[in-house]
Amino acid sequence: MAQKPSIPKGTRDFTPAEMARRNYIFDTIRDVFRLFGFRPIETPAMENLSTLMGKYGEEGDKLLFRILNSGEYLRGVDRTLVENEDYAHLTPAISEKGLRYDLTVPFARFVVQHRNEIQFPFKRYQIQPVWRADRPQKGRYREFYQCDADVVGSDSLLNEVELLQMIDEVFARLGINIVIKLNNRKVLAGIAEYIGHPDKLVDITVAIDKIDKIGLENVNAELASRGLSAEAIEKLQPVLEISGTLSERLGKLESLLKDSETGSMGVSELYEVIGKTEALGLRAVLDLDVSLARGLNYYTGTIIEVKAADVAIGSITGGGRYDNLTGVFGMPGVSGVGISFGADRIYDVLNTLDLYPADTTASTRVMFTNFGPAEAEASLKIIKTLRSHGISAELYPESSKMKKQMGYANDCNIPFVAMIGESELADGTVSLKDMTTGEQLKLTPDALIGHLDF
Numbered sequence: 001m002a003q004k005p006s007i008p009k010g011t012r013d014f015t016p017a018e019m020a021r022r023n024y025i026f027d028t029i030r031d032v033f034r035l036f037g038f039r040p041i042e043t044p045a046m047e048n049l050s051t052l053m054g055k056y057g058e059e060g061d062k063l064l065f066r067i068l069n070s071g072e073y074l075r076g077v078d079r080t081l082v083e084n085e086d087y088a089h090l091t092p093a094i095s096e097k098g099l100r101y102d103l104t105v106p107f108a109r110f111v112v113q114h115r116n117e118i119q120f121p122f123k124r125y126q127i128q129p130v131w132r133a134d135r136p137q138k139g140r141y142r143e144f145y146q147c148d149a150d151v152v153g154s155d156s157l158l159n160e161v162e163l164l165q166m167i168d169e170v171f172a173r174l175g176i177n178i179v180i181k182l183n184n185r186k187v188l189a190g191i192a193e194y195i196g197h198p199d200k201l202v203d204i205t206v207a208i209d210k211i212d213k214i215g216l217e218n219v220n221a222e223l224a225s226r227g228l229s230a231e232a233i234e235k236l237q238p239v240l241e242i243s244g245t246l247s248e249r250l251g252k253l254e255s256l257l258k259d260s261e262t263g264s265m266g267v268s269e270l271y272e273v274i275g276k277t278e279a280l281g282l283r284a285v286l287d288l289d290v291s292l293a294r295g296l297n298y299y300t301g302t303i304i305e306v307k308a309a310d311v312a313i314g315s316i317t318g319g320g321r322y323d324n325l326t327g328v329f330g331m332p333g334v335s336g337v338g339i340s341f342g343a344d345r346i347y348d349v350l351n352t353l354d355l356y357p358a359d360t361t362a363s364t365r366v367m368f369t370n371f372g373p374a375e376a377e378a379s380l381k382i383i384k385t386l387r388s389h390g391i392s393a394e395l396y397p398e399s400s401k402m403k404k405q406m407g408y409a410n411d412c413n414i415p416f417v418a419m420i421g422e423s424e425l426a427d428g429t430v431s432l433k434d435m436t437t438g439e440q441l442k443l444t445p446d447a448l449i450g451h452l453d454f
Contacts, residue, residue, distance in 0.1 A: 010134070010142025017413075020361040022347060025174070026127055029147045029341055032170045033125040036162060038149050041124050043106040045131075046097045055105045055328060063132045065099040065142075066091060099131035103148045104325075104338075111152060112329040120153030120334075127343075139314075141344070150338030152325060157269060159337045160302045160321065161276045167306055167317055167339065168284045174346065175355040177309040178316070179285045183292035184270050185299045185320075187253065190263015191239055191290065194256060195232040203227070205293040208240060212291075216240060239290060246274065249288050266301075273302060285309070294318055304339060308349045316345045359415065363392060365452055366416040366432070367409045370396045375420045382418075382430065382445050391452050393418075409435060416452065 007013060014022060033040075046067055053061055073094045100106050103126045111122065127147045136142060149166065151159045164180060171178045192201040203226040211219050219240075223233050239256055242249045250271060257263030270288070277286060284306075294303050294315075301321030308316055319339030326334045350356055366386065368379040379395050386393040396405045409417050419431040430448050433440045443451060 008142065010136035010140075012141065012143075016363070017361045020363065021350070021356055022343070024356060024360050025343055025346055025350070026145075026147070028173050029170055029343070030125070030127060032166055032173065033149050035169070036123075036149075036166050038123045038125040041107075041110060041126055042128060043100065043103070043110055043126070045099060045129070047100050047106055047109070049092070049096055049098045051109050052098050052101060052105060056101055060101060063134055064101055065131045065133050066095040067097045067099070068095055069097075101132055102130050103128060103146050103340075104150075107148070107150065108326045109329055111334065112326050112331045115331065121151050121159075122153055123149075123151050125149040139345070139348070145343045147341040147343050148338060149340075150336050152334055152336035155335050157272050157302070158276070160273045160304075161280070163304070163319065163337065163339050164273070164277045164282070164286075165280060167304075168282050170341065171306070172283050174350065176316075176346070176349055176353070177284075179287055179307050179309055180282075181287050181289040181292050181305045181307070182270060182274065183289055183303040184266035185301055185303060186262045186266025186269065187257070187290060188266075188293060190257040190260035190266055191236070193260040193263060194239070195228075195235045197228060197232055200226065200228060204236075205291075208236075208291040209293040211240065242290065246286065246288055250274070253288075253290065269301060294320060298322055300335075302337065311349045311352050313345055313349060315342065316349060317341045359413075362413045362415055364394050364412065364414045365392045366418050367405075367412075367414045368393065368395045368418045368420065369402065369405045370399045371419075371421050372399050375425060378420050378425055379418070382420075382448070385445065386449060386452065389449050389453055391449065418448070 030040075049064070049066065052064055056063070077090070077093045107124065107126065111118070125148065127145065129143055129145050131143050134140060134142060149163070151163075167178075167180060188205050189198070189201055192198045192204050195204075197204065204223065207219050207222040207226060210222070214222075220233050223236070224230070228236075239253070242252050242256075244252065250267065254264070254267045254271075257267060274286065274288075289305070292303050292305055294305055299320040300323040303320040304318060305315050306317035307313075317339055319337070321335070321337040323335045324332055325336050326332070368383060370376050370379070376395060376399070383393045383395055396408060406417065415435055417433045417435060419433070421431070424430055424442075429442050429444055431440060431442050432448060432451065441451070
């Protein structure tokens with residue numbers, strides 16, 4: 001008995017209907033990337049492990065999918081490593097490549113490797129799958145897509161303003177109401193200085209980043225457990241409880257951090273990014289969140305996080321400013337800023353709110369029924385003309401019962417069905433049925449093109 005086929009845990013098949021919806025998301029994001037002057041690149045699914053290792057921390061390294069060397073991969077390997085199950089030393093000997101963990105590190109490698117072929121500032125976008133050997137669970141997969149856009153080789157905060165406009169445009173096109181939250185890494189450093197614990201920056205931000213999930217009281221308890229004094233925790237409260245309009249909160253933050261050079265610089269950058277963004281206009285809600293950290297060790301300036309306003313789900317887009325992206329590959333001093341759209345979470349939001357256009361899943365605009373050889377031949381000639389005008393059309397391949405042919409059109413969400421029978425053959429016309437309204441018209445081939453081409 002043949003074994004029942006399956007796929008690896010943490011991966012998914014997508015039906016034509018699901019792919020149509022996913023492609024709607026990818027196409028929307030891609031169109032906006034292009035609109036803002038970003039250019040596409042692609043990098044290989046696999047990279048040398050020397051490129052990937054050590055870039056994601058110890059835990060990240062454990063989540064890399066490694067690829068066995070081709071051929072007799074155990075040839076020349078010290079057999080005692082196998083016998084002693086010394087995987088730490090065995091794995092590098094039998095595996096030199098791995099599947100990419102994200103798009104950022106391959107992008108950094110790309111910039112360094114092609115530095116003489118690209119122009120700075122370099123604006124790139126990339127929409128490709130990534131792989132992580134994580135434990136699969138709801139909303140977390142081992143294979144998923146990232147949609148990244150980055151500008152490298154420029155320190156200008158105008159890049160942040162453009163990225164915020166781009167985020168706004170993408171979600172406006174998708175019909176999703178969003179809140180864009182902003183913070184700045186320098187503000188977080190300034191807060192740590194303000195309460196007298198610059199050495200506890202990571203501990204402070206890890207704790208306050210949970211304020212929405214566990215509440216202020218539990219955050220304070222965690223801060224105490226991380227070694228902060230009662231005095232420092234008390235001094236932090238006005239920062240975490242800042243309220244008022246966006247402008248008022250910025251003013252209060254500026255006052256609190258006035259004695260911190262780093263913190264003041266972060267507030268100044270927020271003023272500039274927010275001011276220029278609001279001057280251009282934004283459909284999304286723009287907000288300040290002083291607890292927002294998003295990869296503290298990675299970001300060095302602006303921090304961006306986007307949440308859906310009408311669905312309880314995690315971040316659907318994130319990003320920020322980073323310095324020295326390419327330093328790990330021997331090309332220091334290249335600053336950049338980027339964002340990544342979470343296509344899988346956006347997919348979940350659109351499904352929850354049912355925001356897809358009605359024709360998203362329809363790949364064929366009109367299907368011709370098949371009444372026999374002569375009718376099929378006439379249909380194919382018209383179908384060729386329709387396709388030359390950019391109208392997707394197909395012929396049902398067999399002259400089956402009409403119920404079966406119409407059922408196929410319904411199941412495939414084809415909006416129109418064209419019929420050429422004996423009478424239509426005789427007078428050179430086509431009967432066209434609107435599958436939504438049930439209306440039926442008799443048209444010449446030219447009139448058919450005009451009716452469908454809108």
